[in-house]
Amino acid sequence: MSGVRVRFAPSPTGPLHIGGARSALFNWLFARQKGGTFIVRIEDTDLERSSRESEQNILEALRWLGLDWDEGVEVGGPCGPYRQTERLSIYQQYARQLLESGWAYPCYCTEEELAAEREALLARGEMPRYSGRCRHLTEQDRRRLEEMGRRPVLRFAVPAGENITVHDLVRGEVTFDTAGIGDFIIVKSDGIPTYNFAVVVDDHHMGITHVIRAEEHLSNTPRQILLYRAFGWPEPQFAHISLILGQDRSKMSKRHGATSIEQYREMGYLPEALVNFLALLGWSPGGEEEIFTLEELVQQFSLERVAKNPAIFDLDKLNWLNGHYIRQSSLDRLTELAIPFLQKAGYISGGVTPEQYRWLKQLVATVRDYLTSLSEITRHVDIFFAPEVEPEDEEARAVLAGEEVPRVLSALAEKVRTVSELDEDTARGILKKLPKELGLGARKVYLPIRVALTGRTHGPELYQVISLLGREKVLSRLGRVAGAC
RNA sequence: GGCCCCAUGGUCAAGUGGUCUAAGACACCGCCCUUUCACGGCGGUAACGCGGGUUCGAAUCCCGCUGGGGUCACCA
Numbered sequence: 001m002s003g004v005r006v007r008f009a010p011s012p013t014g015p016l017h018i019g020g021a022r023s024a025l026f027n028w029l030f031a032r033q034k035g036g037t038f039i040v041r042i043e044d045t046d047l048e049r050s051s052r053e054s055e056q057n058i059l060e061a062l063r064w065l066g067l068d069w070d071e072g073v074e075v076g077g078p079c080g081p082y083r084q085t086e087r088l089s090i091y092q093q094y095a096r097q098l099l100e101s102g103w104a105y106p107c108y109c110t111e112e113e114l115a116a117e118r119e120a121l122l123a124r125g126e127m128p129r130y131s132g133r134c135r136h137l138t139e140q141d142r143r144r145l146e147e148m149g150r151r152p153v154l155r156f157a158v159p160a161g162e163n164i165t166v167h168d169l170v171r172g173e174v175t176f177d178t179a180g181i182g183d184f185i186i187v188k189s190d191g192i193p194t195y196n197f198a199v200v201v202d203d204h205h206m207g208i209t210h211v212i213r214a215e216e217h218l219s220n221t222p223r224q225i226l227l228y229r230a231f232g233w234p235e236p237q238f239a240h241i242s243l244i245l246g247q248d249r250s251k252m253s254k255r256h257g258a259t260s261i262e263q264y265r266e267m268g269y270l271p272e273a274l275v276n277f278l279a280l281l282g283w284s285p286g287g288e289e290e291i292f293t294l295e296e297l298v299q300q301f302s303l304e305r306v307a308k309n310p311a312i313f314d315l316d317k318l319n320w321l322n323g324h325y326i327r328q329s330s331l332d333r334l335t336e337l338a339i340p341f342l343q344k345a346g347y348i349s350g351g352v353t354p355e356q357y358r359w360l361k362q363l364v365a366t367v368r369d370y371l372t373s374l375s376e377i378t379r380h381v382d383i384f385f386a387p388e389v390e391p392e393d394e395e396a397r398a399v400l401a402g403e404e405v406p407r408v409l410s411a412l413a414e415k416v417r418t419v420s421e422l423d424e425d426t427a428r429g430i431l432k433k434l435p436k437e438l439g440l441g442a443r444k445v446y447l448p449i450r451v452a453l454t455g456r457t458h459g460p461e462l463y464q465v466i467s468l469l470g471r472e473k474v475l476s477r478l479g480r481v482a483g484a485c
Numbered sequence: 486g487g488c489c490c491c492a493u494g495g496u497c498a499a500g501u502g503g504u505c506u507a508a509g510a511c512a513c514c515g516c517c518c519u520u521u522c523a524c525g526g527c528g529g530u531a532a533c534g535c536g537g538g539u540u541c542g543a544a545u546c547c548c549g550c551u552g553g554g555g556u557c558a559c560c561a
Contacts, residue, residue, distance in 0.1 A: 011561045046560055111559075129487090129557075153559055171490070180488050180557080188559040195561045219489055219556045242491075242554090249553060277497095280510085284498055288509045307491095307498075310554060314496045317511045327524070369524045380523095435520085446520040458522035 004036025005207050008062075008069075009199065011043040012054035015260035016061035018252060018313065019214055019244045022278040026241060027212045028067045029279070029301040039206060040072030042083040043199070045192050050085075061261040065271050066294050071206075079206040084198050091193040094201050094231070095154055095186065103230040104186060106152035107134035108145040129182035130155070154187035156197075156226065164222035169210075169239035170306045176222040184223055196220055200227040203236055212239045212303070215310075216251075239303050241282050242310040252313060264318075268341065268374025270329070273322035281311045291324065319372040326371050334368060335361045338377050345378040347385045359468070362424075366464040380460075384468055389455040389477055396451045400481060404440060405448045411438055412449055413478045422471050428463040452481040 008024040010016065016024075031038035040062070044050035059074065071077030081087055098104035107130075109117075117131060135157060137145075145152070162178040186197035193201070203211060218240045228235045246256030258264060264274055272293065279297050280290065283306050292300070326334065339360065342348045352360065367380040383389065391397040399405075415430045416422065435445045446462055453465055453474065466474055 009561090013561075043561065049560075107559095114559090174489070176488070182557085185559055190559080192559085194559070199561090214555095215490065216555055217561085220561090240490085245554075247496095251555075280497065282497090284509095286499080288499090290497095290510050309491050309498095311498090312496060314511065317497065320511055323524090367523095370522080431520090442520045444520095450521065456522090460521095460523080462520075 003209060004031060004034040005039065005209050006031050006036060006212055007039035007041050007072075007203070007206065007208055008067075009041040009043050009202075010058050011046060011049075011195075012051060012058060013046060013049040014054055015262045016058040018259050018261065018278070020058075021061065021065060021261050021274070022244065022281060023213055023241065024062055024067055025065070025275060025278050026283070026301075026306070028069075029297055030210065030212060030303065031070075032298045033301055036209075037070045038067075039077070039079075039208070040069040040082065041202060041206070042073050043195065045084050045195065045198055047085075047190075047192065057262060061265075064265060065261065065275055084193070084202065087198075087202065088191070088193075090205070091187070091198060091201055092191070095193070095197070098156070098186070098230060099154065101230070102157070104154050104156050105135055105137075105183075106142060107155045107183075107185075108137070108142070108150045108152050109134060110150070130184075132157075132183045135183065151189040153185045153189045155183040156186050156223070156230070158183050158223075158226060164225050166218070166221045166225065166238055168218070168221075169237055169303050170308060171218070171240055174218065174221075176219075178222070178226070181223060181226075186227075196223045197227065200224050200231075200233075204228070204231070204233045208236050210237045210239060212241065215240045215242050239306070241306055242308060244281060245310050245312045247312065249310075249312065256313070257315075266375075268337065268371075268376070269318070269322050270325045273318065273325045276325075277318045277321050280317075281313070282307050291321075323372045326368055326374070331361050331365055331368075334374070335364045337374050338364050341375055341377055342381070347378070347381065362464075363468055366460045366468060370460075383454040383456065383459065383465075386455075388480065389453070391451055392455045392457075396455060396457055399447050399451045399457065402444070402448060404438070404444060405452075405481075408434075408438060408440070408445050408448050409452055409478050409481060413475055416466075416471060416474055416478075419471075422467055422474070424463050424467040427466040431463055431466070453477050 006027040008020075008027050010020055010024075028038050030036070040059070042055055044055070055073070062069070069075060071079065071082070073082045076082075095104065099106075109130075114130070121129070132155075134152075134155070142152075158178050158181050160178060163175050164178060165173050165175045168174055184196060185194050187193050202208075221238060221240075225235060244252050246252045248256075252259050258267065261274065265271075275294055275297070276290075276292050279292060279301070283301065285292070285300050285305070335357065339348070339352060342360070348356070348360075363381055363384060364377070367377060370380050371377060391400055411434065412430070415434075419426055419430070431446070431449075435442050438445060447457065450459060450462055450465070451457060453462075453469065459465065469477070
């Protein structure tokens, strides 16, 4: 057990995002590799947008991905509570400390005043930043403002003319001038701390040694460092990983399509595919291997091999990985996963009997090679559920118009009628002998059968199709086409 | 706009001054396997943004430019 302590600290304002999941994964991998502690803390200080529902969604997504946590919400731990709204008294205590030491001061400006100030600054072509005018209010001023009913926020007094250097594990040294940082709010007028303040207090109290998070937080880091210094606390190590971008190279958002883990789960992606994919987005192993289990990732992961440049979310690669894991999975698991999709499509209803399950398993076995995600299964199995079959296009119709077709189909029907059970081996046996018996080429025999049975010119192995369809359906479909001829 | 980050094929990326006439993967194309499609196997097309330096030598170091991104909230 090393001293490494890392955390994933989502704000529960929506489902777990792809980017958030990757941050969680990197933190988790780092902790597991170092024998450290992985903590999940909920940053719900945005009362307006936070919800327990989102929190649950996020936690469930983490569990689904296989990322378990040692301390945090729901599991507890020595540094709790792990929900920021339950730590309010802790923040109050430290806010007071900052106020007393002169690092913080109350600001009575209204949002309107601030907006006007911002506009004026902008109009003059200057940076929109808080002027710090409440910094030098006298006691009387404050009393007067309070009597007017104004509820102050607490601002941090940013020292002028200092350079703050972030020692970042992936980016190296990044320096910021405090001249570019306005006095930022640490406690809102309703007494709730802001992000920058709460993270510092919590990370310190939870003994966080490494802060691994997305690059969008890099420019917040100097503010946080200022806070660490004001308190006289040691800084953790920082590691800012680059963003995941959409196809248009801007930060992934809703308009880029599915962005939450939940959505991918619902589309039939496997957690191991997502984990593998996310790990490869921004991190790369030395070698040429691309397929990794969670355990292998724990072995090989390292912050040194995390790339600095942003990565574009490549659905094609996710699909390839998912297809790979689908082909790798056990048939039982795939069948279980496929059932909801088949139910939603109306192919099966109610419970599944053991007999049905055996058939479904066979169905999954015959179409799994086509799948890139489980949701696609419906596209490939419709032919087995349709009451009747129509040639899907001109090509298919042309196949059935062939001269020898009636002969081929009735020969097959004849054979099928003679067997009692139509398992795959039986079907294969019948099929195999057919061309020779009819004196025709394989294509001349199999293609018409395929079209008669499925309406399509492409599809799974014929013997599998026949076995899955069963005697009755095979005979009726064959008969229907023969009758039409 | 200020500040900050980034820059190798369409995409993910290896590469840390010479072994780079630049790896691997996805996608794409071709061939093979095969009754079809898919799977699988084999092969191919395709990249160091631009301009200056430094150096005997630069994808690798420095500067500038360009391009992209992030951030400047009583959101996190």
